[in-house]
Amino acid sequence: MKRGFFLPFVAISGFLFLYIPIASLIVFSFNKSKLVTVWGGWSTKWYGELFTDPQILGAAWISLKIGVISASLATVLGTMAALVLTRFGRVRVRGLLTGMVTAPLVMPEVITGLSLLLLFVAMEALIGWPGGRGVMTIIIAHTTFCMAYVAVVVQSRLADMDDSIEEAAADLGAKPLRVFFDITLPMIAPALISGWLLSFTLSLDDLVVASFVSGPGASTLPMVIFSKVRLGVSPDINALATLIVVAVAIGITISWFFMRKKVT
Amino acid sequence: MTEAVQRSGFWRATASVLRKLGFSGRGLVIAVPTLWLLLFFLIPFLVVLKISVAEPMIARPPYSPLFVRGPDGGWDIRYTFGNYAYLWQDSLYINAYISSIRIAFFSTVFALLIGYPMAYYIARSPEPKRSLLLLLIVLPFWTSFLLRVYAWIGILKTKGILNAILLKFGIISEPLIIMQTDVAVYIGIVYTYLPFMILPLYANLVKLDDALLEASADLGANPVTTFFRITLPLSLPGIVAGSMLVFIPAIGEFVIPALLGGPDTLMIGKVLWSEFFSNRDWPVASAVAIAMLVLLVIPIMLLRLAQSKQEEA
Structure with missing residues (x-):
């Protein structure tokens, strides 16, 4: 197709469509007025309000804790699943594991949330565990859907990787565990880091699954945000969004810088 | 040592x-x-x-x-199919089912119409511009989905940014009512899932061999013919994969209709949510979940097929 006027126009409009909402959040987080259509002058008062809101701060702390723990668990479990699927040859549970690793990626969140809650309730009636719902049940739920993402990321890295080095190490007498920690692990480390970060982001962002499996006293950040914005625009949430965007932008820029350095 | x-x-x-x-x-x-x-x-x-x-x-x-x-x-x-019979008889559930399919289908079509030219543009761009544009597509993934949907409330509401701009420039004389309608839900879904459409399309289009396009042009085909006879058929696996990656999550979507839609916006995910949290009817909520899964079997199979085709290519 010849380079005309049409393609750049659609592409630029598309990018504007993707970024204007984010830009509007940032701009209006500095608006003194509570109304989006009235510009009341620059102000940082919503940031002040954000940092003195005990409900938001408490929820942010809970969400960070859940995010770090579930991302770490998901990275370990997802890597194990990826190893089984790429390096273990013929394994009896292979088909089952493949299905269980890919299905969570396309499962609607309402179904994942409902099914896990019903499991927890049934298990509690049967064996007395998990004994109420809260942070721990959210961690289990997040680990489960995040490990699927980690498995996919690590699996594609393992599939691209030349396994002759691992074979050479094994031929030279290294035990499987040692081959993994000395050869495989350093080579898949970038995939583990991106899998961890992806899991952390997904966990930090999840509203639906957490709402189902959470209990009294364990409100995550998305749950607090949702109950606030359901009633309309609230400027301190704009301030929160701006902080998240800035954190993400810094993180991405740093990782991009390092990746470019490595390639060249 | x-x-x-x-x-x-x-x-x-x-x-x-x-x-x-x-x-x-x-x-x-x-x-x-x-x-x-x-x-x-x-x-x-x-x-x-x-x-x-x-x-x-x-x-x-x-x-x-x-x-x-x-x-x-x-x-x-002891078992009963009463919950399924109830879903079948009460028009609320049937309507929610049909309306979810309609909203997910048209959102997918709009996402394809916007996403295809964007993916094509990115795939044909020279490096390093290509990597940068691709990064810009992926970047929104890493910011909060909930907050990005929330951003549209400020834009679309009756006293929001969009109406303020359109009124100021005299394009409209009365504010548009978009918030709390299905239109807002369409915008929200297309906006949220556009990157899911673009990435598989890009992965497909970037592998397109220039020689095929040149050969087609040498043989006298105009760019439009080349596009419909060569590019489009070759990118079919990408189109199917991208479309299913929009359609499947859109069917079960809860956050977007809850925040941007109105009380009349019926979607099966929202119905499941309120059946569980407001009516506390767990058996009916479970039956709704099973009915939703049945609806997703064919799209998920299509996705699998398209993805394995993509890998072969």
Whole structure:
């Protein structure tokens, strides 16, 4: 197709469509007025309000804790699943594991949330565990859907990787565990880091699954945000969004810088 | 040298401890993720299936048991398809089902119409511009989905940014009512899932061989013919994969219709949510979940097929 006027126009409009909402959040987080259509002058008062809101701060702390723990668990479990699927040859549970690793990626969140809650309730009636719902049940739920993402990321890295080095190490007498920690692990480390970060982001962002499996006293950040914005625009949430965007932008820029350095 | 000896000693010791405990390393690596997913992913579906055939009860938990001890001391199985019959008879559920399919379908079409030219543009861009544009597509993934949907409230509401701009420039004389309508839901879904459409399309289009396009042009085909006879058919797996990655999550979407839609916006995810949280009818909520899964079987199979085609190419 010849380079005309049409393609750049659609592409630029598309990018504007993707970024204007984010830009509007940032701009209006500095608006003194509570109304989006009235510009009341620059102000940082919503940031002040954000940092003195005990409900938001408490929820942010809970969400960070859940995010770090579930991302770490998901990275370990997802890597194990990826190893089984790429390096273990013929394994009896292979088909089952493949299905269980890919299905969570396309499962609607309402179904994942409902099914896990019903499991927890049934298990509690049967064996007395998990004994109420809260942070721990959210961690289990997040680990489960995040490990699927980690498995996919690590699996594609393992599939691209030349396994002759691992074979050479094994031929030279290294035990499987040692081959993994000395050869495989350093080579898949970038995939583990991106899998961890992806899991952390997904966990930090999840509203639906957490709402189902959470209990009294364990409100995550998305749950607090949702109950606030359901009633309309609230400027301190704009301030929160701006902080998240800035954190993400810094993180991405740093990782991009390092990746470019490595390639060249 | 000594360090290497110490390290190999450490691994040997770890391995022997595990072996003594009756674990083979290999078996452990297979068992842990498999058991985790069995317990927390597969079995929960069986529980949903089981509760969808139970009767609602005022009890803890609020549904009737599947196995009941009969008078003769044996176990009786009690089940009912009443919840499914209820879904079928009450127009609310049928309408929510149809409206979810309609909203997901048209959102997918709009996302394809916007996403295809964007993916094409990115795939034909020279490096390093291409990597940068691709980064810009992926970047929104990393910021909060909930907050990005929320951003549209400020833009679309009656006293929002969009109406303020359109009124100021005299394009409209009355503010547009978009918030709390299906239009807002369409915008929200297309906006959220556009990157899911673009990435598989890009992955497909970037592999397109320029020689084919040149050959077509040399043989006298105009760019439009070349596009419809060469580019479009070759990118079919990308189109199917991208479309299913928009359609499948859109069907079960809860956050977007809850925040941007109005009380009339019926979507099956929202119905499931309110059945569970407001009506506390767990058996009906489970039956809704099973009905939603049935609806997704064909799209998920299409996605699998398209993805394996993509890998072959």
